[in-house]
Amino acid sequence: MEFEVLDLGLTRYSEAHAKQLELLQKRIAGEIPDTLILTEHHKVFTLGKTGHISNILVPKEKLEKENIEVVNVERGGDITYHGPGQLVAYPIFFLPKGRRDLKSFLRLLEQSVIETAKTFQAKTCVIDGLTGVWESKTGEEHLGVWRGERKLTSMGLAFKNWVSFHGLALNVEADLTPFSYMNLCGLVGKKPVNLRELTNASFSFGDVKDALVEEIRKQVKDW
Secondary structure, rough: OOEEEEEEEEEOOHHHHHHHHHHHHHHHOOOOOOOEEEEEEEEEEEEOOOOOOHHHHOOOHHHHHHEEEEEEOOOOEEEEEEOEEEEEEEEEEEEEOOOHHHHHHHHHHHHHHHHHHOOOOOOEEEEOOOOOEEOOOOOEEEEEOOOOOOEEEEEEEEEEOOOEEEEEEEEOOOOHHHHHHOOOOOOOOOOOHHHHHHHHOOOHHHHHHHHHHHHHHHHHHHH
């Protein structure tokens, strides 16, 4: 699976969402190749199909004061936060016959993040029963149970006619304060972490973009 990359830079969530839906329809129609959208968002909470407004823990007046939008979206999952310093990737990828395993595709994206983190000497993992990528306190890449690990990357996908949209949000150097205003992904007690906190390596935000794209290319090639 080859794909093109579209880097939108810093966007309002609605702007990037509209672009996703535009490219989704074009990909379904076969008018464009698989495309990976990269962006950062202005501050926003998004609520997935199983999300509930009760997972926001502060009054709407506080969110308005801090210019944090709240948007309902069609992806899976509950609530998450997007903001500057967080790398968001939306794969608009067609899953051909023989590779229409949605969980396998999610695992592919998770492994891409784990390998990206390795590039910067950060240890991360997946945890049974939980989506996304978490810090690894032991160096193991697969844990059977959550023991207080912090979340590096949230994930939530949607599919239409076997084309994926929505995707992943990797905390690189974001202000994590707004995460305390909600139950992260609807999970009480779960905390976020930035990639910079997990390593002493020197890197730029652009370096993380490049590494993630490269790792996704490797993962889809072998999928």
